[in-house]
Amino acid sequence: MTTKISELLDAAAARAVPVVRGVRDAQLKDPTPCAEYTVHDLLNHLTHVVIGFQSLAAKKEADFTTTPDYLSGDWRGRFADEAARLAEAWAAPGADEGMTGTRNLPARTVGRMVLLDLTVHAWDLARATGQDFTPDAASMGAVGAFLDDMAPTARRMKVFGEPFPVPEGASAFEALLAATGRDPRWGTAGRN
Known part of the structure; x- marks a missing residue:
């Protein structure tokens, strides 16, 4: 099993993209397991995360203070393209080395954060829209170990319940x- 973040992201994206493609327009107002998000909101959030973490891989800043509305035109195809760009960004030499972001976190930690989001939010969307979802085994292993360390901080920051x-x-x-x-x-x- 691989431990390269870019390969893990590529595998997680391969599971998430079909879920996003399977969302019907009539489901966009439906609730999700994330109480604060409808399907529409969660799709926007996940797309924004996928785009923002491309910048973080390049050691650039990403703005998460507002979330644009990405659900116009071929938003399903755009998500697939952005998910592929995410894996490519983290495959660049040095992407998972050093520090990145406004919180100056280790890049490897940041890469696992987006891997967790991609995996868990794909499940959220699948569950909300009646689709099946099985996470990639290697990605699941990487986020499981990471989650043990990160969960207390994420709860304090109100990222997790x-x-x-x-x-x-x-x-x-x-x-x-x-x-x-x-x-x-x-x-x-x-x-x-």
Whole structure:
């Protein structure tokens, strides 16, 4: 299994792009497991993250204070193109070395942050729109270990909710989702 962030992002994007392509326009106002986001909002957020983290790979600043509306024209195709550019940006020599961003975080940490977002938000969108989603195994392994270290800080910053109780018989991915504050069984018996 690879540990190169660019390859992990490429594999995660290969799972996320079909989910985005599978979102129907009629579903854009539907709720998601992220209580503050509709499907429309979450698609905009994820697209903005994918674009912003391309800049962070290049050791440039990214503005996350506002989120533009990306859902016009061929937004599904644009997401696929931007996800490919994300993996390319992190494949550039030195992208995962040194520090990056306004918080001056290790680049490898920042790369794993976007890998986590791409993986978890793809699940959010799949769950909200009735699609199947299975994370890439290598990406899942990388974000699982990373999450153990990052979760307390993410909770303090209100990026994650409090851990959701892990259901009996939960998979490793369901446990990861619960650690981010998500109900891993959201929407399986009607909308929660």
